[in-house]
Amino acid sequence: MDMLHYDFMIRALFAGLITGLICPALGVFLVLRRYSFMADTLAHISLAGVAFGLLIGVAAEFSLLFTLGVATVGALIADYLRVRSRLSADALLALVMSAGLALAVVFFGLSRGGALDITSYLFGSLMTVSAADLWLILIVGTIVLLFLIFMAKEMYFICSDEEAARVSGLPVDLLNRIFILLVAMTVAVSLRVVGTLLVGALMVIPVLTSLIVGRSFRQVVYLSLALGVLSSLLGLTASYQFGLAAGGCVVLVALAFFIVSYGIKQLFTLFKKRWVVKNG
């Protein structure tokens, strides 16, 4: 446990703990609405925000806040287009995602000296979480958790049956908008640890694993949270031990959970079928 002697590592683990919790917590609702790509799209917009911040020389202690701002604006634009344009959801997300990535690459190029930084933003890093960042992550985490504690039942209804939710009088459009903003904020602060290319995976994979195992909505939610935190902490530890990119390790751990659950479930179903046929 000598990794706990380093301040940067403690900060990274703490940040990992929070992102491991809030990413799948929001991811549950994204996956169930078949909106998984939203997270990736917002991640690419955030990356453009990071690059733009480097370009115009935003001070390091404000860079995460700046990214968060850009992600929020990006989310609002994407949501506006979703409602207004006649594009299908996946086409729209693909469009916005490529726009974000293209802008990011160009901004990084213009700002020079970014060559080193860009990999840590793409794949995550243990070293990049500053004390100021940690505060921001903590604040975003608190907001997201409060929202979910108070609004989980409403979000559950909207995701399962949006029309019925409207008829029951829920402010569906408002809640959808708040939700997208929270996803944007979560993605922006998670970039530090897991990186742009993999933050979507942390939102989605623990949920997919839980869907294999869980038999009720409640079980799926709690299991997703547990798997998210576990993947995050184990992955960051592995990243430290083997000197590998943080995001990659976290997501590989999450994937391992998925594959194991999937395998066990398949075997289990097979045996159960045989058993039923034999014994009636």
Place this chain on the structure above:
Amino acid sequence: MKVIELQNIYFSYSDRVILEDINLAVEKGEYLALIGPNGSGKTTLVKLILGLMEPVCGKVLVFGTPLKQFKDWHRLGYVPQRAVLNNGFPVTVREAAAAGRFGRIGLCRKLKREDWEAVEEALEMVGLLSLQHKPLLELSGGQQQRVFIARALAGHPDILILDEPQVGLDDRYLYDFYCLLKQLKKERAITIFIVSHDIGEIGSWADRIICLNKKVLYQGTPREVLNPAKLKDVYGMNLYAAN
């Protein structure tokens, strides 16, 4: 008293008029059936009443209040046509039906004991209490339909709006289902507004029938409306109907 009132409603998708000059009212405590062929605009009409779509012109009043100002949504219970949850949604029967309470208890509040009791009572009414902890996806289509009926009942609505709820129900349960609606009307004074294509059965249960095909063609008691000449007019062919 009129619980729902439509005045001069017109509705069209970009190039086609779907509903034309609709005027109708649902009286408190009545059992009203809306019938008409496929594509006659029944579902559209229901969605206009529920505020899910906006009429091109005309007015919708619910409990005497224009739809825009209406707030007491928990007084309406709604069973959508071919109700399904978004693909593969992992819920138990109990969780799915519990959503019917949300409008009544309001934002940010948790379900309390009496809410779960209402949910269980509703599941009992549709005969699914014993399956309440099963995943919804393990139920048959007809059983799932009954869960959505229970969801609407769990909120203790004053009006129950059902859009072709008979689809997928088997004959044996169908009879129980009609009895349940009758009982709700009688014992709890719930107003029933049911969209139906099953003109044979519905005639012996409903108080009043409205025939729709783009316009309101006929309305009146089953005896008045369900005669061969009028039905031929609505459906454009000869149909045999009971009564």
